[in-house]
Amino acid sequence: MKSEHFFHxxxxxxxxxxxxxxxxxxxLFANFSLVGASAMATADKKEPEQIRIGFQKSAVNLVVLKxxxxxxxxxxxxxxxxLEFPAGPQLLEALSVGSLDFGLTGDSPPVFAQAANKDLVYxxxxxxxxxxxxxxxxxxxxxxxxxxxxxxxxALQKGSSAHFLLVQAVRKAGLTWTDIQPIYLAxxxxxxxxxxxxxxxxxxxxxxxxxxxxxxxxxxxxTGKGLTNNNSFYLASRSFxxxxxxxxxxxxxxxxxxxxxxxxxxxEVAQSIADLSGLNLATVHLFLARRPGPSPTTVLHAAxxxxxxxxxxxxxxxxxxxxxxxxADIVWQPPGTxxxxxx
Numbered sequence: 001m002k003s004e005h006f007f008h009x010x011x012x013x014x015x016x017x018x019x020x021x022x023x024x025x026x027x028l029f030a031n032f033s034l035v036g037a038s039a040m041a042t043a044d045k046k047e048p049e050q051i052r053i054g055f056q057k058s059a060v061n062l063v064v065l066k067x068x069x070x071x072x073x074x075x076x077x078x079x080x081x082x083l084e085f086p087a088g089p090q091l092l093e094a095l096s097v098g099s100l101d102f103g104l105t106g107d108s109p110p111v112f113a114q115a116a117n118k119d120l121v122y123x124x125x126x127x128x129x130x131x132x133x134x135x136x137x138x139x140x141x142x143x144x145x146x147x148x149x150x151x152x153x154x155a156l157q158k159g160s161s162a163h164f165l166l167v168q169a170v171r172k173a174g175l176t177w178t179d180i181q182p183i184y185l186a187x188x189x190x191x192x193x194x195x196x197x198x199x200x201x202x203x204x205x206x207x208x209x210x211x212x213x214x215x216x217x218x219x220x221x222x223t224g225k226g227l228t229n230n231n232s233f234y235l236a237s238r239s240f241x242x243x244x245x246x247x248x249x250x251x252x253x254x255x256x257x258x259x260x261x262x263x264x265x266x267x268e269v270a271q272s273i274a275d276l277s278g279l280n281l282a283t284v285h286l287f288l289a290r291r292p293g294p295s296p297t298t299v300l301h302a303a304x305x306x307x308x309x310x311x312x313x314x315x316x317x318x319x320x321x322x323x324x325x326x327x328a329d330i331v332w333q334p335p336g337t338x339x340x341x342x343x
Contacts, residue, residue, distance in 0.1 A: 135220075
């Protein structure tokens with residue numbers, strides 16, 4: 001009897017302790033879940049007062065949204081502000097200093113921004129467009145192969161997608177970065193230098209590439225095919241993405257719908273872009289033709305992060321960014337989903 005009493009006293013207490021512990025953990029977990037749900041509800045319970053969107057002439061889906069006033073209709077309580085930029089580095093600089101909330105760039109600008117400790121995040125991506133960038137030379141140039149770029153002056157926008165294209169082209173040619181003379185110029189200045197003969201080649205993306213192709217009749221030394229996916233990314237300030245996650249998801253959804261509209265109304269969209277940008281209609285048709293078919297805008301998945309990490313590693317390898325970075329560190333994912341990580 002004594003041993004039975006001892007057994008119940010000892011092991012009964014242990015069982016009771018386990019029950020109490022589980023009960024306490026259950027309460028704590030429930031409270032934590034309620035706090036998390038409450039935070040999600042309050043984080044995006046109303047539309048932002050304004051949504052400042054940065055775009056470039058090549059940002060087809062954003063241009064469609066702008067021209068058709070889609071976001072103004074979708075966000076009735078937000079002021080939509082549109083700001084145009086000549087290239088991604090300038091756009092991301094504005095984003096990092098608080099002058100923008102959301103914008104589109106190529107693959108290289110976010111790498112340079114992250115290496116400079118700019119507080120922004122990747123929130124979405126479009127399908128690759130390798131044919132939409134190229135290295136061009138004058139039609140009568142003696143440059144015939146990538147190896148012929150050795151010692152030559154090549155115009156490019158520093159920190160742009162054209163920068164990575166040139167890095168890859170130099171590597172493929174068996175050259176080093178110091179074998180060439182990069183001339184850092186914004187697209188308009190680069191075209192002027194190319195026309196004057198002040199540079200030997202030009203690494204550039206659409207629509208500047210298309211415009212030069214039609215007007216100047218250059219020889220295309222290489223496109224991005226086989227060298228770079230020429231990915232396009234949507235970025236936001238970290239504070240905007242954290243405060244308005246639902247707004248970001250709506251923006252990505254509307255961009256996907258805009259792409260569907262582009263696929264179904266090419267002629268109308270081309271004219272709309274020409275009207276907005278001042279580009280020749282033939283130029284617009286040319287660069288639209290180089291875009292892929294259906295191209296939904298999605299949050300970044302692991303393969304995209306891995307591909308973008310290669311871009312970052314390439315710039316670090318040749319000393320063009322001051323430190324190694326981990327792209328996944330600034331990849332935003334909607335609350336409640338797993339963070340995309342490079343494999």
